[in-house]
Amino acid sequence: MTDILCMGELLAEIMAERIGQSFTEPGVFLGPYPSGAPAIFADQAAKIGASVAFIGCAGNDGFGELILNRLSHDGVDVSGISRSNELPTGTAFVTYKEDGNREFIFNISNSAAALINEDSVNPAMASNCRYFHVMGSSLGNAGSIAAVKRAVELVKKSGGKISFDPNIRPEIMASPVIQEAIHLILDVCDILLPSEIDLTYFCGDVPEESAVATLLDKYSMEMIVVKNADEGCVYYDRQRAIPMPSFKVTEVDPTGAGDCFGGTLIACLSQGVEIERALTLANAAGAMAVTKRGPMEGNSTVCELDKFIDSMEKEV
Numbered sequence: 001m002t003d004i005l006c007m008g009e010l011l012a013e014i015m016a017e018r019i020g021q022s023f024t025e026p027g028v029f030l031g032p033y034p035s036g037a038p039a040i041f042a043d044q045a046a047k048i049g050a051s052v053a054f055i056g057c058a059g060n061d062g063f064g065e066l067i068l069n070r071l072s073h074d075g076v077d078v079s080g081i082s083r084s085n086e087l088p089t090g091t092a093f094v095t096y097k098e099d100g101n102r103e104f105i106f107n108i109s110n111s112a113a114a115l116i117n118e119d120s121v122n123p124a125m126a127s128n129c130r131y132f133h134v135m136g137s138s139l140g141n142a143g144s145i146a147a148v149k150r151a152v153e154l155v156k157k158s159g160g161k162i163s164f165d166p167n168i169r170p171e172i173m174a175s176p177v178i179q180e181a182i183h184l185i186l187d188v189c190d191i192l193l194p195s196e197i198d199l200t201y202f203c204g205d206v207p208e209e210s211a212v213a214t215l216l217d218k219y220s221m222e223m224i225v226v227k228n229a230d231e232g233c234v235y236y237d238r239q240r241a242i243p244m245p246s247f248k249v250t251e252v253d254p255t256g257a258g259d260c261f262g263g264t265l266i267a268c269l270s271q272g273v274e275i276e277r278a279l280t281l282a283n284a285a286g287a288m289a290v291t292k293r294g295p296m297e298g299n300s301t302v303c304e305l306d307k308f309i310d311s312m313e314k315e316v
Contacts (some may be wrong), residue, residue, distance in 0.1 A: 003050040003270035005129040008038035008138030009113040012063035016095040033294040036068040040256040044263030046075035055080040063089035084112040117143035126154035136167040164189035166198040244279040245286040256295035259285035
């Protein structure tokens with residue numbers, strides 16, 4: 001049985017070389033780097049030691065080869081990834097602003113990533129996994145929503161669990177269909193991994209504890225782990241809350257930090273790691289992710305995370 005099944009967009013990412021660089025004028029861009037939120041998550045989970053399978057679609061081009069090579073190298077089962085001769089692999093161009101924010105230009109809807117549909121779901125994969133991880137960013141069109149719904153149905157029927165990172169993005173939340181899909185996943189998920197922005201979207205501008213209490217009261221999920229960026233995370237269930245502080249590092253590239261956090265956490269849970277240890281490793285993975293340029297370049301093994309944690313403790 002596979003520990004974790006992931007599904008969603010596969011992207012090649014090209015990033016601006018310098019902070020303050022604009023899309024409106026010529027500049028130096030670096031890449032391509034393998035990317036896509038579910039792909040980053042899957043790669044990190046595999047590096048932690050979980051068995052991971054992926055369902056998706058990439059173009060039959062160099063970008064697609066780049067992504068599949070990285071996932072395969074790190075131990076992800078890519079047999080569920082199809083290749084398209086008609087559409088190219090999805091892309092994401094990113095620039096970094098002086099205030100720390102980022103600007104993206106995506107090509108997902110006119111790429112191979114948009115070809116995912118209900119028929120993409122391998123029933124054997126979905127019926128034989130412990131966890132199916134859903135990304136809000138992967139609910140971008142009717143086909144991908146149908147695919148996620150089908151996978152959820154099969155996973156739940158076979159006794160698997162659903163983890164969900166809402167990853168709320170303004171560019172996709174304008175669609176009522178996508179909003180409905182996100183709330184449908186909330187109804188069935190066992191583990192919710194929201195950011196502060198996600199909590200505000202779901203519950204309004206209320207304290208974190210109040211938002212979490214509302215969600216635990218409304219839905220049947222077992223746990224919520226709130227990602228608070230450089231402030232760490234907080235684990236909640238119906239009996240307790242466990243805050244876990246972050247590791248302070250110099251940020252080079254924030255892309256993928258939350259995905260590395262989630263991939264590490266779910267990988268640990270799938271292998272029976274106790275929650276405090278899982279949260280510590282997840283925070284370390286998120287911290288290490290931002291120290292390297294490129295969405296997957298900071299992905300780390302347990303051994304690397306333990307060395308990092310040990311070095312940070314010695315500095316205190």
